Amino acid sequence: MPHIVFNKKELITTPSSHEGVDFKFIAKSYNFTDYERNTEYKVAVETQEKEFLLTIKNKDQDHMLKIDKVTRVAPVTIVKDALNSYASAVDANIVFSNTNTINVKMEPQKQYLKDINYFVDEFKTDKEIQIEIGFGSGRHLIHQAKENPDVQFIGLEIHTPSIEQALKQLELQNITNVLIVNYDARLFMEFIKSNQVGKVFVHFPVPWDKKPHRRIYSNEFINEALRVLKVGGTLELRTDSRKYFDYCTELLTNLPTGRITIDINKDLPVISKYEDRWRKQGKNIYDVVLTAASEDEQVVIDTDFSFDLEIEDYLEFIKNVSTKPIVEKGFFIHIEDLFTIENKENSGLIELTMGNFDRPVSKYILVENGKLSYYQGNPLPTSSNIKAHKKLKEIISK
Ligand SMILES: C[S@@+](CC[C@H](N)C(=O)[O-])C[C@H]1O[C@@H](n2cnc3c(N)ncnc32)[C@H](O)[C@@H]1O
Known part of the structure; x- marks a missing residue:
């Protein structure tokens, strides 16, 4: 997994751009307990028409910078370029890096x-x-x-x-x-x-x-x-x-x-x-x-993943919402982590897993001024994801 370790630095200012990479916002993990857990940051980046998150964690006296697994994109060179661009933008003193993009293995024909x-x-x-x-x-x-x-x-x-x-x-x-x-x-x-x-x-x-x-x-x-x-x-x-x-x-x-x-x-x-x-x-x-002996009806896939509701007070919401998994017939939903976007009011990221137990999907929901949308686009319209989405709307509107 490509990552860079560098001496602790001030975080990058957002929004900003560096070497063709847009750094859009930074979200900070929310502490559920009284004691300080290791703070984690998610840096939202956009480059080469892809958007994804980078994770910054504290590692002793250093920062560890890597791709956020849930939002990982391909090819890996895009991720490496974004990591390198971040380190260069904050003028990082690098302790370790495996993000050299030379010697990239040629991918086989992917047309099919x-x-x-x-x-x-x-x-x-x-x-x-x-x-x-x-x-x-x-x-x-x-x-x-x-x-x-x-x-x-x-x-x-x-x-x-x-x-x-x-x-x-x-x-x-x-x-x-x-x-x-x-x-x-x-x-x-x-x-x-x-x-x-x-x-x-x-x-x-x-x-x-x-x-x-x-x-x-x-x-x-x-x-x-x-x-x-x-x-x-x-x-x-x-x-x-x-x-x-x-x-x-x-x-x-x-x-x-x-x-x-x-x-x-x-x-x-x-x-x-x-x-x-x-x-x-x-x-x-x-x-x-x-x-097979009989004709079957066509199924109409419901693809509505919109949120026809808003969060009035995001801080209040993250204090009260349950992070326990909710399991119902044919689907589940589990809010895994919550992040706030510091310089944006009523905004944050909700990290969750949802859908079918055999194939859970991990997603982030971006909350901007109370409005919600799935970061990097909607989940696949499987029947279990649709059910989980409906349940999620119920949870949020409580
Ligand atoms: C025992 S091998 C048989 C491969 C091949 N059919 C043959 O006869 O040589 C089973 C294959 O099924 C794949 N497989 C297992 N679970 C799967 C799933 N849920 N969806 C798709 N492929 C799966 C495995 O990766 C593996 O290559």
């Missing part, structure tokens, strides 16, 4: 790597969609994409080296019908239209025998898969884990209607890295395929 927001705002296709969840080495995904050039593939993965490997292969083999997303597959399908998907492949998912709640398959996942699948479309599990197989067949056979086929040691035209490993160990491979 899409941010989740792309699927909220822009993604449209008339083609059939097929989705592979946890594509790992990408062998199966690449094979399918080459065999089916008229299908739009979406590959979901959360392991960055696997993503980079797949992106390289797409480029080397000139494959143009795959989009790759670094996002939790359990929540991705909320953003896909109903009845447009031909196949969802889940090959050798992590079995999570000790933490079943982390498994890809759940009742919610199966229902979302059925919604996005067109009639005749299939949700295809392939696994070496007998426990996972049993767990999934139980979930699927509890559906009110449906067609399920089961195979043992079926051959596929391509053998993935994990399959290769399990076959060499002589393990059985199980396939469970669910076929």
